[in-house]
């Protein structure tokens with residue numbers, strides 16, 4: 001890539017940001033970001049913890065939408081790779097003396113490496129087969145974390161690794177916020193440039209995209225690696241955030257939650273992860289007491305969304321003011 | 331002069347079915363050739379072999395002096411073969427203009443945009459440039475596929491049933507467009523079941539049956555050929 005090409009790409013990101021900022025979603029994101037910046041002064045320490053977890057979840061969901069929504073590679077292994085990133089980071093920091101901050105990035109690298117064994121089938125197969133292969137792989141990793149007791153701490157999980165920033169939660173919060181925003185912007189930059197255009201073309205017809213001179217396998221591999229690595233970084237952040245990592249973090253329930261968030265928010269719009277994250281995460285906080293029944297609520301929510309907003313909340317043109325006006329005029 | 335595209339004993343079997351059976355066909359530079367044959371005679375499979383979607387069981391594909399057998403579709407495309415599909419594959423959720431951005435061409439953004447508008451005008455799609463591709467009519471989708479392929483400035487374009495599902499009003503337009511593209515020097519191989527389209531368009535017609543070339547000649551010649559009639563009537 002030449003300097004000129006980079007300059008063009010950056011220009012493109014800037015002009016798209018300006019464009020998107022004027023849309024309904026753009027305005028909502030601006031408000032949400034402002035809220036996030038002032039969260040430490042507005043919220044109680046307990047609430048701040050929840051916001052921090054929400055930010056991390058949004059990053060994980062966005063990285064799944066990047067892979068599943070844009071390329072159409074419907075992987076079920078994302079939560080497992082998120083967990084792999086978490087385990088890798090804290091184990092590297094605790095056992096091998098890697099600096100905790102560096103270990104977060106390395107968690108992403110390791111998650112990327114763990115995505116390689118399934119990249120071949122994911123690139124070549126379609127639809128349900130991708131689902132089956134990735135699901136099987138996720139199960140293998142999940143049982144791996146339970147069985148490899150010496151490395152992972154087994155079913156009770158891994159704990160006792162160094163804290164970030166000496167346990168200062170406000171500094172930790174801003175670190176999480178900055179990293180999440182930076183990685184979201186990085187994915188956004190890719191998606192509004194040629195990379196995203198070709199990804200969308202591949203989702204609709206990989207044959208046609210290929211026949212138009214695009215190296216489809218390379219695009220898909222890049223997308224899969226980037227998405228998986230970012231999931232790994234999110235997992236690493238989460239491990240440092242809650243100071244423990246255990247098998248449930250990469251269980252299929254976690255994957256279903258990510259998927260529900262992505263689909264409810266909207267798979268065709270990158271910002272969908274933000275809406276989906278907030279809505280589903282919000283519900284599950286509120287509904288914490290009903291336990292497993294939450295799955296029923298998500299199921300119902302999924303049905304409503306797929307029926308009435310087939311492109312998710314972010315992809316819908318639902319305008320609260322307009323609806324209110326209509327209702328008022330009746 | 332050697333041919334622009336030539337297949338040499340090209341063969342493809344799917345399990346027990348021999349879809350293409352030792353096929354030898356050739357297309358010269360700037361030629362407009364028809365490829366006809368009954369259903370299942372191996373026409374689409376031949377295109378899939380030439381463009382690298384299937385690996386041949388045997389034989390070779392030669393293009394522009396090189397052996398391109400077994401190359402990937404994007405590599406074949408880079409060498410100058412463009413192709414449309416029997417079932418249109420527009421990128422439906424993108425606008426017509428965005429569709430035109432997908433071809434991987436070496437131009438800068440300004441030149442690219444100029445070329446896009448020029449092609450959209452030529453193929454009567456400029457007024458729907460901002461429409462989503464899945465909102466187009468069947469004929470417009472075929473035109474869009476054609477316009478998209480032309481962004482790559484191919485030496486040879488392979489068209490798989492460009493007139494299927496096109497309403498009669500647009501049909502004449504598509505025929506005229508294909509002729510014009512060919513007059514500018516692009517070789518075209520067109521698969522079509524509609525014989526009026528073939529007779530209108532093609533200088534030469536290749537007839538396939540059961541994976542082989544039955545004969546080749548002008549439309550008049552093949553029309554009166556006993557073997558061709560047999561291929562269509564005899565049920566292979």
Ligand SMILES: Nc1ncnc2c1ncn2[C@@H]1O[C@H](COP(=O)(O)OP(=O)(O)OP(=O)(O)O)[C@@H](O)[C@H]1O
Pocket residue numbers: 344347348349367368369370371372373374375376416
């Ligand atoms: N991917 C495939 N797997 C198995 N068999 C195939 C495949 N593609 C084609 N065939 C078989 O190969 C033969 C030739 O099919 P092909 O699609 O090339 O015919 P065609 O001449 O294009 O027919 P039509 O005019 O109906 O489009 C048929 O018997 C078909 O069933």
Ligand SMILES: [Mg+2]
Pocket residue numbers: 373374375416
């Ligand atoms: Mg066919």
